[in-house]
Amino acid sequence: MVVLQEVKSHYGKLNLFIDGEFVESESTDLHPVMNPARDEVIAEVPFSTKEEVEQAIKAGEEAFEKWKEIPMPTRIQYLYKLKQVVEEHFEEISRIITQNHGKIIDESRGEMRRLVENIETACSIAYTLAKGEQLDQIASGIDETLVREPLGVFAVIGPFNFPAMAPFWFIPHAIALGCTVVVKPSEITPVAMSWLFKVMEKVDLPPGVVNLVHGSKDVSQTLISHPDIKGVAFVGSTRVGSQVYRLAAEHGKRAIVQAGAKNFIVVMPDANLERTIPALLTSFYGNTGQRCLSGANLVAIGGIYEDLKSKFLEAASKLKLGYGLDETVEMGPVVTKRAKERILGYIEKGVEEGAKLILDGRNTKVEDYPNGYFIGPNIFDEVTPDMTIAKEEIFGPVASIIKVENLDEAIETINKSNYGNMACIFTSNGKWAREFRRGVQAGNIGVNIGIAAPMAFFPFAGWKNSFFGVLHGQIDCVDFFTDKKVVITRWW
Amino acid sequence: MGSERLTFGQVMNSLLKLEEKVLSFYKAAADQIEHKGIKDLFLSFIDRGLKRKEILIKTRRETVTEMTLEPITSLNLNEKIVEVEKEIENKEKKPLNRAAEIENTLKKLYSDVSRKITYISADTSYLLDKFAREHGKREKMIKKILEEEYDIFS
Numbered sequence: 001m002v003v004l005q006e007v008k009s010h011y012g013k014l015n016l017f018i019d020g021e022f023v024e025s026e027s028t029d030l031h032p033v034m035n036p037a038r039d040e041v042i043a044e045v046p047f048s049t050k051e052e053v054e055q056a057i058k059a060g061e062e063a064f065e066k067w068k069e070i071p072m073p074t075r076i077q078y079l080y081k082l083k084q085v086v087e088e089h090f091e092e093i094s095r096i097i098t099q100n101h102g103k104i105i106d107e108s109r110g111e112m113r114r115l116v117e118n119i120e121t122a123c124s125i126a127y128t129l130a131k132g133e134q135l136d137q138i139a140s141g142i143d144e145t146l147v148r149e150p151l152g153v154f155a156v157i158g159p160f161n162f163p164a165m166a167p168f169w170f171i172p173h174a175i176a177l178g179c180t181v182v183v184k185p186s187e188i189t190p191v192a193m194s195w196l197f198k199v200m201e202k203v204d205l206p207p208g209v210v211n212l213v214h215g216s217k218d219v220s221q222t223l224i225s226h227p228d229i230k231g232v233a234f235v236g237s238t239r240v241g242s243q244v245y246r247l248a249a250e251h252g253k254r255a256i257v258q259a260g261a262k263n264f265i266v267v268m269p270d271a272n273l274e275r276t277i278p279a280l281l282t283s284f285y286g287n288t289g290q291r292c293l294s295g296a297n298l299v300a301i302g303g304i305y306e307d308l309k310s311k312f313l314e315a316a317s318k319l320k321l322g323y324g325l326d327e328t329v330e331m332g333p334v335v336t337k338r339a340k341e342r343i344l345g346y347i348e349k350g351v352e353e354g355a356k357l358i359l360d361g362r363n364t365k366v367e368d369y370p371n372g373y374f375i376g377p378n379i380f381d382e383v384t385p386d387m388t389i390a391k392e393e394i395f396g397p398v399a400s401i402i403k404v405e406n407l408d409e410a411i412e413t414i415n416k417s418n419y420g421n422m423a424c425i426f427t428s429n430g431k432w433a434r435e436f437r438r439g440v441q442a443g444n445i446g447v448n449i450g451i452a453a454p455m456a457f458f459p460f461a462g463w464k465n466s467f468f469g470v471l472h473g474q475i476d477c478v479d480f481f482t483d484k485k486v487v488i489t490r491w492w
Numbered sequence: 493m494g495s496e497r498l499t500f501g502q503v504m505n506s507l508l509k510l511e512e513k514v515l516s517f518y519k520a521a522a523d524q525i526e527h528k529g530i531k532d533l534f535l536s537f538i539d540r541g542l543k544r545k546e547i548l549i550k551t552r553r554e555t556v557t558e559m560t561l562e563p564i565t566s567l568n569l570n571e572k573i574v575e576v577e578k579e580i581e582n583k584e585k586k587p588l589n590r591a592a593e594i595e596n597t598l599k600k601l602y603s604d605v606s607r608k609i610t611y612i613s614a615d616t617s618y619l620l621d622k623f624a625r626e627h628g629k630r631e632k633m634i635k636k637i638l639e640e641e642y643d644i645f646s
Contacts (some may be wrong), residue, residue, distance in 0.1 A: 090553050106501040110558035275611075278562035286561060318497065327502040330563065451559050 004325040006099050007092045007195075011043035014190055014214060016052060017197045019059035020207025025052060025214070033191060036102040036333040037323040039371035043100075045190050047215035053182070053222045056211040060153035060180040061228045063208025068150045068178035070206075072130070076123050079172055081203045083119045089199045090116075093192055095325060097164055100191040102332040102373070103287050104324035114456065115168040121456035121475065122172035129478045130177060142490045148482035150178030152230040155223040157244070159235040160186035160335055161290045161395075163193055166473075169460060170233040170256070173477035175209060182211045182229070184219055186236075188335055220244065225251050231480065233473065234258070235292075238393070238419070238465045245468035256480055257468035258292070258460060260393045261421030264414045265295040265450060266436065268407065268427035269304045275448070276308075276426045277315050280399075283424070283450025285319060285331050285377050289397040290339070292466070293422050293444065293451050297383070297390055298401045299410050305403050309358075309381060316377040316399070317359055321366050333366075333373040334396055340373045343396030347378055350389040350400070355380040361397060385413050393419070407432055411439040420463030422452050443467065496570065497563045500612055503605070504552040507620075508545060510573055510601075514594065515541040517580045521587035530588060530637060537630065547619065555613040567608050572601040592634040599627035 013030065015022040025046035033043040048056075067075070086093070090112050097108035133146040154174055158167040167183050174181050185193035197212050213219055217240075224232050224247045231254035234244045241259035248255035265283060267276060283295035300308050322329035334340050344362055351357055361376025375397055383390050383400040390400050404410050414423050424446030425436040433447045443461025446452030454460050459472035471480045498506075515538060522534040579593045602624035610617040 087553070104499065104501075106499050106556060106561055107558060109501065109553065109556045110561055113554070113556050114558070278565070282558075282562050286558070327499060327505050330497070330499060449559060450562075453559055 002326065003323060004095060004105060004327065006325065007095050009042070011191050011194070013044045013046060014194045016046075016048060016056070016214065017201075017210070017212035018052070018056045019063075019211070020205075022197075022201075025049070027052070031187060033100060033188070034336065035099050036335050037369050037372040037374075039337075039373070043191050043194075045187055045214045047187065048213040048219050050218075050222055053213050053215075053219055054226070056182045056213050057153055057223070057226050057228050059208035060182050060211055063206055064150070064152050064178075064180045067180055067206060067209050070178070072126055072176070072178070075176055075178065076126060078203055078205055079119055079123050079176055082172070082200060083116060083123075085199050085202045086112075086116055086119065086196070089195075093164060093195055093199070096195050097189075097192045098324040098332070100189045101160065101163060102324060102335055103290075104329050104332050105327060107287055108324070111162055111165045114453075115165045117456040118165070118168045118474065119172045122176040125173070125457070125475060125478055126176035129475075130482065138488070141492065142488060145487045145489065147485050147487065148177070148478070149485055150482055153180050153182060153228055154481065155220075155229050155232040156181050156183045157220055157223070157232060157234045157236070158183065158185045158193065160188040161287060161292075162235070163189040163191075164196060166235040166258075167193060169235070169456075169473035170477055170480075171210065174481050175205070177478065177481045179230075179481045180209050180211075182213060182223060184213050184215060184223060187214065187216045190214055221247065224248055224253060227251075229253065231255060233477075233480070235473070241468055242465075254480060255469050256471055256473055256476070258462055258473055259466050259468060260395075260419060261292040261294070261462075261466050262296050262391065262393050262417050262419040263294060263422040263424070263442075264297045264299055264410070264417070264440075266299040266407070266410045266414075266423070266425045267301065267304055267308050268425065268429065268432055269302050270428045271304060271308075271426040272428060273304075273307060273311055277311050279426070279448070279450035280312055281315055281319065281330075284399045285316065285397045286451065288332055288334050288375075290335060290395050291451070292462075293453050294395075295424070295450055296394065296398070296400065298399050299413065300401060300403050301407060301410060302405060305401075309401060312399070313359055313379055316379060319377050321364060321374055321376060323366075323369055323372070331377065331397065333369075334375055335373070337373055339396065340375055343375055343394055343398065346389055346392070346394045346396070347398060350380050350383070350387065350398075353387045353389070354382070355387055355389060355400065356382045385416065391417070407435060411436065415439075415441045418465045421466035422446065424450055424452055443472075496568060497565050498567060498569060500556060500561060500564065501552065503564055503567070503569060503609065504548060504616075506569055506573060507605070508548050510576060511541055511545050511548065513577065513580055514598070515545075517594065518591075521591065524587060533633065533637075534591070540626070544623065551616055551619050555615040557613065560612050562612065564609065564612060567605060569605065572597075572604070576601065588634060588638060592631055592638060595627045595631035595634060599624050599631060602627060
């Protein structure tokens with residue numbers, strides 16, 4: 001076993017970044033930040049005071065007045081430089097993500113790749129989609145023009161599960177379009193974003209364009225309700241997301257709220273199981289199931305049920321658990337002790353409700369990491385759609401097999417869910433795939449793909465309780481961070 | 493699914509370590525050999541080896557896609573690496589003969605890994621195929637020297 005070296009064993013008390021400088025928080029409300037594989041403290045995060053949050057917003061507001069006047073080609077140069085420095089620090093940030101979140105190093109590298117992809121996309125869309133429109137001669141001697149103007153300071157509130165990537169669905173787009181941001185990473189996994197701000201310092205963005213605060217609910221509320229914040233981009237659970245959306249609406253703010261999920265993966269009788277099983281493993285157990293695009297319910301259609309069940313069970317039972325910095329490891333721990341307890345609670349509930357636990361990961365131990373928050377892969381069989389484990393988001397390594405007779409029944413089952421983030425089908429039949437794509441009420445669809453994660457140049461879709469708002473993350477940000485101005489002109 | 497199940501990072505890391513071992517072999521061989529042409533050839537392999545390590549690291553960084561982070565099976569990579577290591581350690585043969593065997597084994601290894609990794613990362617597959625071709629060319633060059641200048645080593 002070779003474990004990649006950690007960047008640091010302890011990152012100290014995390015600083016804030018306000019008006020172009022790292023500042024030590026005056027807050028006495030300090031919280032430990034953990035390495036979930038080792039159950040060790042790797043940093044302390046101070047929950048910012050109200051005054052600190054207001055300073056960050058003020059810095060963003062003051063910077064906005066100057067930043068929006070910087071020509072776009074010049075603003076884009078900062079992003080090119082940002083891409084370059086992030087690439088230079090790619091591996092170290094990947095390792096920090098693994099150290100703080102627990103996901104395996106390949107998953108952290110994948111997250112970082114997506115982060116870079118968002119910077120690249122922001123550069124390209126700023127030049128194209130942000131251009132505006134013009135139509136000459138709408139009436140005699142009159143022309144009409146649409147221009148986009150940046151709105152101001154935005155709050156970006158990140159989730160624990162993609163601590164680096166998710167805020168970058170928004171940050172580079174905001175910068176490119178002339179806005180400024182105050183970022184609040186998850187209090188559970190704040191180290192990667194803190195490190196990214198150190199890296200961003202090398203870009204020499206004008207003071208106040210990007211700001212960093214730390215905290216939890218109170219800090220989010222201060223941000224969202226502040227009159228100078230023009231909107232909030234949030235990624236997290238449906239429970240918190242709906243609160244964020246309500247608060248934003250109450251204060252007249254625009255909001256992108258990407259929320260939770262309960263994703264169905266349908267396997268048709270003609271699916272190529274040799275290729276399907278590895279895809280199912282990453283879908284259900286990648287990121288230890290803590291992903292809004294994780295598979296949760298495995299829907300077996302008709303005759304494939306027995307074969308699918310036995311092959312999936314065999315493959316899942318061989319997954320190697322451990323510290324994600326060991327490259328041979330296939331699944332890391334869950335993020336906190338509390339998350340582990342919550343997931344175990346759901347497994348208990350599944351057993352109580354009559355589902356058959358055919359793979360039990362509850363007592364899995366990892367020899368070198370006895371205190372880590374590990375749960376092995378779990379598979380429930382004989383699950384019915386009305387059971388709690390089939391309806392609620394578990395956000396852990398738990399798969400529920402639901403047997404149905406045909407595709408229509410599968411689509412009907414999926415559409416009864418309160419969530420609509422992702423739905424996937426594995427089949428060799430194009431007609432079934434098409435029916436599925438058109439019939440399911442979900443925003444991200446996979447055909448022979450277990451994690452249908454849209455690239456940065458597409459919106460990160462999501463329906464029903466998996467999303468609140470109108471515009472989605474990633475490319476939709478052009479509309480989110482700008483407002484339209486229509487100019488009708490006549491000269492004589 | 494086969495018995496050996498590897499992560500993408502594990503495959504790339506194993507290839508990086510292998511490149512290190514091959515580099516060490518050519519460094520040691522270049523030190524031993526007095527024939528200028530062969531020494532220069534080995535030194536060129538070392539230069540290229542250093543560059544290849546950088547390319548592998550860059551490829552690992554730039555081609556990882558979470559959508560296809562599926563376990564890689566049926567590669568038998570460890571077995572293949574052991575074969576290369578055996579050739580490197582085989583002190584009974586002269587360096588040039590060992591080099592020819594090493595290049596032959598590496599050609600097969602990279603070609604095979606390239607084919608089997610396509611569904612994970614087409615870019616990586618393309619790169620490894622390029623490496624396989626490089627080894628094929630090197631093998632030919634070494635064999636030509638062995639045929640033409642056999643008396644040097646006899």
